[in-house]
Amino acid sequence: MDVRGVDRIVKVVLWHSGAVDVISVLYERDGREEQTRHWGKPEGQRSEICLEPDEYLIGVKGNLGNFGGCFLLGRLTLIGNLRTFGPYGTREGPPFDLPAAGGKIVGFHGRSGGLLEALGTYVKMDD
Structure with missing residues (x-):
C-alpha cells in the first residue's frame, strides 16, 4: 500500500x-479508510488496536525471535501519544526500538513468509 x-x-x-504472526493496518486518507493486506499468516490470538482521532503512534519496540533458524518478530509493543499497547508475543531475543523522533508513525512496511519477519515504520515530522 x-x-x-x-x-x-x-x-x-x-x-x-x-511470536507476532501477522500485522494488518487500517489507514485514513482524505476521509476514506484503506486496509492493507496481511503480512504473515493469521494464527494465534487476534488483537485490535483502535486509535482515537487525536491519538497516534510515536514508537515501536520489541524483540526479535528465532524460529527454525529464521528471524521473526518475537515480541512487539506499540507506543502511542496517549497509551501503550502490548507487548504482543512472548519470544525473547535481541531488542529493537523504532522511535518516531518527534514525529508520528503514519505507516508500516514489512516482510513476511509464513510469519512476520521484519517491520519498519514511516514517520511524518510535525510541521
Missing part, C-alpha cells in the same frame, strides 16, 4: 502466539 498522503493510522490488527 502506498502510504503517501495518509492522514492517520486508524487501527492495527495483530495475530500473535509465541
Whole structure:
C-alpha cells in the first residue's frame, strides 16, 4: 500500500502466539479508510488496536525471535501519544526500538513468509 498522503493510522490488527504472526493496518486518507493486506499468516490470538482521532503512534519496540533458524518478530509493543499497547508475543531475543523522533508513525512496511519477519515504520515530522 502506498502510504503517501495518509492522514492517520486508524487501527492495527495483530495475530500473535509465541511470536507476532501477522500485522494488518487500517489507514485514513482524505476521509476514506484503506486496509492493507496481511503480512504473515493469521494464527494465534487476534488483537485490535483502535486509535482515537487525536491519538497516534510515536514508537515501536520489541524483540526479535528465532524460529527454525529464521528471524521473526518475537515480541512487539506499540507506543502511542496517549497509551501503550502490548507487548504482543512472548519470544525473547535481541531488542529493537523504532522511535518516531518527534514525529508520528503514519505507516508500516514489512516482510513476511509464513510469519512476520521484519517491520519498519514511516514517520511524518510535525510541521
